[in-house]
Amino acid sequence: MTLRCIILDDYQNVALTQAGWSILKPAVEITALHNPILQQDRLVELLVDADILVIMRERTPITAALLSRLPKLKLLVTSGMRNAAVDLPAAKAQGVTVCGTGSGSDAPVELTWALILGLARHLTVENRSIRNSGPWQSTLGIGLKGKTLGLIGLGKIGQRMALIAQAFGMKVTAWSQNLTAERAAEFNVELAESKQALLNNSDFVSLHLVLSDRSRGIISAQDLAAMKSTAFLINTSRSGLVDQAALVEALNHRQIAGAGLDVFDHEPLPDNHPYRHLPNVLATPHLGYVTDDNYGIYFNEAIEDIQAFIAGQPVREL
Incomplete structure (x- = not known):
């Protein structure tokens, strides 16, 4: 048969x-x-x-x-x-x-860096300007050297993120509920004293956790408020790690500089979703492993x- x-x-x-x-x-x-x-x-x-x-x-x-x-x-x-x-x-x-x-695990690491670099150098804005005969140079890029990458999670993907960040000359800190200073030191990463400390001090915050009952909503409205107004949030892991309504609010009010997103509560993303229109969002359609x-x-x-x-x-x- x-x-x-x-x-x-x-x-x-x-x-x-x-x-x-x-x-x-x-x-x-x-x-x-x-x-x-x-x-x-x-x-x-x-x-x-x-x-x-x-x-x-x-x-x-x-x-x-x-x-x-x-x-x-x-x-x-x-x-x-x-x-x-x-x-x-x-x-x-x-x-x-x-x-x-x-x-x-290489593919999601590479996409995460594509989002970080795209945000830092305003690639979508400048590319759109070229395509539409707009201004020649309208943005001021952000250099990565000397900036701090904060990793929420230092597993297989987080470890690769740290290695590449160090090649850019970035400082790397990490935090998760079970992460120890000894484990962080194995990858030349500084263990943040707390999640709050990591959010306070990072220029880019990148999430690399498995979604579970314990990690769901680990980035709340209060956590977003703890970030620098010049900082970017990157999420290529799972949308449920972040309070999505709070993130839309923070982006709308420029509470943070922007977000790089590859994962969403509903996929494909609805046509009228704010992430499709917010100017400080660089979004990709869940391409991490593609x-x-x-x-x-x-x-x-x-x-x-x-x-x-x-x-x-x-x-x-x-």
Whole structure:
């Protein structure tokens, strides 16, 4: 019997060219869907005959309600080894095997620096001016050398952030609830006395935490008020780390200089959302892991997951 596999949210229409899917034929018939499907009934209509779903991390929520309407589903493969948008207990209760893939950390680090540099040198403003025959040089850039980068979180990505900041000649401080001075010192990073101290003294604050009950809302209105009026907030991790209403308010009133954002509560971002229009926001559509290298990892390991499942020996189970 041929299994039907559907790849969701292949926004760039590249999934089928990034890996050797033909190795699964004729046992598996593969279809890729390219557009976000926001209407639940339409999503069920498209997925109801799927035996296997391959999803990109946190693009389409796989909820208990959705799973209950997909009785044929046997295997769910997600990019990465963590996906907060999948209801794992519901999947297991329904007998759906859930597997992950590897994921490189270089891509989100690189995008975070793209946002920092874009904000510091007003790249969107100046590029728009050139394209529209506007003023030749209208902004004053901010040099990074001698500035302070404050990292909320010093895990795998935070450590790479620190290394690159030091190459720019920046001072790096870090804070998280469990971070010790000894651990920070391993990466030539100064442990901030408190979150408040880090926010008070940083020129750029970059968030690199896993979203959990403990970290949700870790940047509140009070925290934003503690930042310098000349400072920038960068979030390429998860939108839930920040009180979004408070951030919009702070940006509207120029309480901070600006924000570089790659993650949002609702994706795609609604057309009328303030982040689409605020002049002090540099936003990208959740591109942190979207590189050829990472897609190669995701889809090749998705194929391995499918092969292993068919052989009765699932790998990388979540």
